[in-house]
Amino acid sequence: xxxxxxxxxxxxxxxxxxxxxxxxxxxxxxxxxxxxxxxxxxxxxxxxxxxxxxxxxxxxxxxxxxxxxxxxxxxxxxxxxxxxxxxxxxxxxxxxxxxxxxxxxxxxxxxxxxxxxxxxxxxxxxxxxxxxxxxxxxxxxxxxxxxxxxxxxxxxxxxxxxxxxxxxxxxxxxxxxxxxxxxxxxxxxxxxxxxxxxxxxxxxxxxxxxxxxxxxxxxxxxxxxxxxxxxxxxxxxxxxxxxxxxxxxxxxxxxxxxxxxxxxxxxxxxxxxxxxxxxxxxxxxxxxxxxxxxxxxxxxxxxxxxxxxxxxxxxx
Amino acid sequence: xxxxxxxxxxxxxxxxxxxxxxxxxxxxxxxxxxxxxxxxxxxxxxxxxxxxxxxxxxxxxxxxxxxxxxxxxxxxxxxxxxxxxxxxxxxxxxxxxxxxxxxxxxxxxxxxxxxxxxxxxxxxxxxxxxxxxxxxxxxxxxxxxxxxxxxxxxxxxxxxxxxxxxxxxxxxxxxxxxxxxxxxxxxxxxxxxxxxxxxxxxxxxxxxxxxxxxxxxxxxxxxxxxxxxxxxxxxxxxxxxxxxxxxxxxxxxxxxxxxxxx
Numbered sequence: 001x002x003x004x005x006x007x008x009x010x011x012x013x014x015x016x017x018x019x020x021x022x023x024x025x026x027x028x029x030x031x032x033x034x035x036x037x038x039x040x041x042x043x044x045x046x047x048x049x050x051x052x053x054x055x056x057x058x059x060x061x062x063x064x065x066x067x068x069x070x071x072x073x074x075x076x077x078x079x080x081x082x083x084x085x086x087x088x089x090x091x092x093x094x095x096x097x098x099x100x101x102x103x104x105x106x107x108x109x110x111x112x113x114x115x116x117x118x119x120x121x122x123x124x125x126x127x128x129x130x131x132x133x134x135x136x137x138x139x140x141x142x143x144x145x146x147x148x149x150x151x152x153x154x155x156x157x158x159x160x161x162x163x164x165x166x167x168x169x170x171x172x173x174x175x176x177x178x179x180x181x182x183x184x185x186x187x188x189x190x191x192x193x194x195x196x197x198x199x200x201x202x203x204x205x206x207x208x209x210x211x212x213x214x215x216x217x218x219x220x221x222x223x224x225x226x227x228x229x230x231x232x233x234x235x236x237x238x239x240x241x242x243x244x245x246x247x248x249x250x251x252x253x254x255x256x257x258x259x260x261x262x263x264x265x266x267x268x269x270x271x272x273x274x275x276x277x278x279x280x281x282x283x284x285x286x287x288x289x290x291x292x293x294x295x296x297x298x299x300x301x302x303x304x305x306x307x308x309x310x311x312x313x314x315x316x
Numbered sequence: 317x318x319x320x321x322x323x324x325x326x327x328x329x330x331x332x333x334x335x336x337x338x339x340x341x342x343x344x345x346x347x348x349x350x351x352x353x354x355x356x357x358x359x360x361x362x363x364x365x366x367x368x369x370x371x372x373x374x375x376x377x378x379x380x381x382x383x384x385x386x387x388x389x390x391x392x393x394x395x396x397x398x399x400x401x402x403x404x405x406x407x408x409x410x411x412x413x414x415x416x417x418x419x420x421x422x423x424x425x426x427x428x429x430x431x432x433x434x435x436x437x438x439x440x441x442x443x444x445x446x447x448x449x450x451x452x453x454x455x456x457x458x459x460x461x462x463x464x465x466x467x468x469x470x471x472x473x474x475x476x477x478x479x480x481x482x483x484x485x486x487x488x489x490x491x492x493x494x495x496x497x498x499x500x501x502x503x504x505x506x507x508x509x510x511x512x513x514x515x516x517x518x519x520x521x522x523x524x525x526x527x528x529x530x531x532x533x534x535x536x537x538x539x540x541x542x543x544x545x546x547x548x549x550x551x552x553x554x555x556x557x558x559x560x561x562x563x564x565x566x567x568x569x570x571x572x573x574x575x576x577x578x
Binding site: 014015053054055056057075076078079081083085087089090091092093094098101102103105106107108111112114143 | 320321324325327328329331332335336339340404406408409410411412413414415416575576577578
């Protein structure tokens, strides 16, 4: 399948910074794919998306979007992308329609006209359609100050799709929204994805948003910690284990050592379930057990573990 | 096609600035306060006290000067609003669009020039109310010079913008860059004869040439010309063109570079 985004050995070091904000990352996103860049605040997500959307210069590495080199063909790249920024990028002094018109003219879709009335009918029809989707027919000509946070976000998405981009970049699109607006916006985005068959590049620190992606890359301290499908990441990262204890713990430990079963000891004896399952393992243990608990961490816990591990490494 | 798109973008960016101006009541009121103080109070009092000795009408002198100063300063400070756009992240929408960065800067200059010219209309109405003696045939020929003063102020604004990163630095530094020029450029007082140090600074201040260009055209062919005007319109125009090109190209280059190379 054709690649929509290809990033090779991307490095970004900000002026006067001692470390790299993005530290030699490589990944690719296929056409039509929903790709999620997951990581905590300050991991390097916004830096990466800013470089990919041409607003920030990289230090080194190569990036192509839709087969176009980011440096040599930046104008073509800009034509092919839509961007939803982390901070709202609507002009609060303009109406919803004016914000859309401004975008449409900048992207060469229509010739500039100083008022809505002078715009061609095709434009008016399009705007009315968009207003209907957003249910803002009445507020179309009012300053966007009157719209709610969720509505503004939707308006930005609608605006970014006006020029039919091949790749849609979304930088933490739900940040600052209440849970209901977040859910609504998310449903809307999934709908857009189905209808437009667009490649979506999402950065988020919400795991549940990333779980719906085709591929996830977890980034921390500027490096990609892990990459794969949500299932792969779950399998790869989630550690299943048994917690057991016996009246005679010494005997239990001896038996485990003799049978070359790895374990660690804390409040209970912890046995990782690597290449085995609980049933098989238990059939192998003769010592009478007093306590038994199987543990399957969620992806959330696995994610937190990865971040914490990386933080500890960073601290060393 | 590409040129058409760039021109469209320039108009769109320019119209946005104009719309913002006409919707900002506070800004509209504020733009008239300075001219009222300068022309009405300062010009009026100077005319009453010094008018007879200098040999020309001081109120007219200040009025024409304020025209040049307002066009230059308003466009310059308007351009600097790109800093606010950047902090409010609206700039991102412009900077990810497939439009040349030069068009963005040019669009801002055109837009802020329109805003500055709209302000002139208010100043003229005020001048009519307080009956500043104006020769209207002379005034009409100022119109092309007004555009030049705006563009010049715009280029100056781009250069300042390129060197100021945040709104806070704009608020702190811009007044120091602009206010001394009020006096050095001779808006309120003649600067034909000055002590050497002040002479040097007044000739280094870009606003001097905007103000003198407007005056040189207004007073062209009048007995006051030799008493008031520093350089002929052509000399002013040549100096302004040279500085304009340097300011605009250096300013745009630095602004675009600083924008991406963070």
